[in-house]
Amino acid sequence: MNVHIVPARAEPAPVLSEALLRRFDAPGPRYTSYPTADRFVEAFGPDDLCNALQQRTQGAVVGGTMPLSVYVHIPFCDSVCYYCACNKVITKHHERAAEYLDALDVEIDLVVAQARAGQPVSQLHFGGGSPTFLSDAELQRVVGSLRRAFHIDECTEMSIEVDPRTVTPERLASCRALGFNRISFGVQDFDPQVQIAVHRVQPFDSVRDLMLAARELGFKSINADLIYGLPRQTPQSFARTVQQIGELRPDRIALYAYAHLPQRFKPQRRIVADELPSAAQRVAMLGDAIAGFLGRGYHYIGMDHFALPDDALAVAKRQGRLHRNFQGYSTQPDCDLIGLGVSSIGKVGANYYQNAKTLDEYYDALRQRQLPVQRGIALTRDDVLRRAVIMALMCQGRLEFESIELAHLINMREYFTRELEQLQPMAEAGLVELEPGAVQVTATGWYVVRAVAMVFDRYLQSDRQRERFSRII
Ligand code: SF4
Numbered sequence: 001m002n003v004h005i006v007p008a009r010a011e012p013a014p015v016l017s018e019a020l021l022r023r024f025d026a027p028g029p030r031y032t033s034y035p036t037a038d039r040f041v042e043a044f045g046p047d048d049l050c051n052a053l054q055q056r057t058q059g060a061v062v063g064g065t066m067p068l069s070v071y072v073h074i075p076f077c078d079s080v081c082y083y084c085a086c087n088k089v090i091t092k093h094h095e096r097a098a099e100y101l102d103a104l105d106v107e108i109d110l111v112v113a114q115a116r117a118g119q120p121v122s123q124l125h126f127g128g129g130s131p132t133f134l135s136d137a138e139l140q141r142v143v144g145s146l147r148r149a150f151h152i153d154e155c156t157e158m159s160i161e162v163d164p165r166t167v168t169p170e171r172l173a174s175c176r177a178l179g180f181n182r183i184s185f186g187v188q189d190f191d192p193q194v195q196i197a198v199h200r201v202q203p204f205d206s207v208r209d210l211m212l213a214a215r216e217l218g219f220k221s222i223n224a225d226l227i228y229g230l231p232r233q234t235p236q237s238f239a240r241t242v243q244q245i246g247e248l249r250p251d252r253i254a255l256y257a258y259a260h261l262p263q264r265f266k267p268q269r270r271i272v273a274d275e276l277p278s279a280a281q282r283v284a285m286l287g288d289a290i291a292g293f294l295g296r297g298y299h300y301i302g303m304d305h306f307a308l309p310d311d312a313l314a315v316a317k318r319q320g321r322l323h324r325n326f327q328g329y330s331t332q333p334d335c336d337l338i339g340l341g342v343s344s345i346g347k348v349g350a351n352y353y354q355n356a357k358t359l360d361e362y363y364d365a366l367r368q369r370q371l372p373v374q375r376g377i378a379l380t381r382d383d384v385l386r387r388a389v390i391m392a393l394m395c396q397g398r399l400e401f402e403s404i405e406l407a408h409l410i411n412m413r414e415y416f417t418r419e420l421e422q423l424q425p426m427a428e429a430g431l432v433e434l435e436p437g438a439v440q441v442t443a444t445g446w447y448v449v450r451a452v453a454m455v456f457d458r459y460l461q462s463d464r465q466r467e468r469f470s471r472i473i
Contacts (some may be wrong), residue, residue, distance in 0.1 A: 044376030053114035073341030169213035229258035231275035397441035
């Protein structure tokens, strides 16, 4: 089946076919980091993070250091969504938050002890789980602790993920008063039957009222997450959701493919497999959604993301200033990232790390006043080089040999002989153009850009490993 995308004002019109997606959309990582988190090792622990933080601080003393980004993970949710693949704790006991916030305070103290207080933060993100599981007073407490530890001002991008079922316009006003200026709504699908099938019922009217309130409150950027491939979705029902989202006109839209992996994610076992759409239906939904967003004036940013032309992400893409971090695409330059909370991932210098994944382990470490780092990786020279290549492809859709050669002192054609050969079938299929000194991802190639990036991933060796990742169909 071929899906011809309706030409949009400023965007090239890709043609995605089921055959093309089957051939090139191999399951693969989203490259919010390279190496990806599944390559982290337990040999990397708290002492390694301490060293990295101290080196960062020394760098700041001798002059200049990377800006800082902070991510706070709030793991709790009131009820489970059956498609969920996040690290979360389902509970109705809101009093559990108090113990967690005590632990977060200890973790913040330990980080600041190594990294110096008052460092400026350019980006602060609350994710989960559901950050809005916390009451207004609890959110205020966490933001207060962060403001005492770091320098956060009106220039800081402060964003929060919101479960529409847990907030009211008044609660959004409270978030705004705390300094949050960006907001992301988990919408997924507006169809009542789909919402029942995934155990996440949130009527269109309530989401509409919240988005209107967020706009009136002056949130600078409003994002909506959608998922296609959910049970009981059809191309017709999903087209209605796309139309409804178009009416709400969020600044950004993230459109994710549902990956049904019930062996790995327990909640997904409650999804009735027979109710899942077919591969052809998934391709139709994706194609129609892309056409719908482009036709309504959205720009395609890159893997899964769309934005209105005046949104900072779209502007950054036009100006070649797009970056990628654990929260996806970003306008912020390559930041060090402090990940706080259970399972959070961070990056300091040429190191990635991840905190303990269970609350018990997380609390245990902090009771001993130890950073709760459980694993991580110190990047090799090859990792740093390949990260630059992969991020250039994922963010700019273009790999300029000269800039990589100058920065990493290699010869691209010699170093990546095998990889450049592997791009040849993609070039023949019209996904990339191989120029004498560059690789250019085409308009169609952008929609399978991770497959292009995967060619340069040294760690992806067996198909068996790849099956752990999601794909379009
Ligand atoms: S999808 Fe979000 S709100 Fe639903 S269970 Fe998962 S983390 Fe919680």
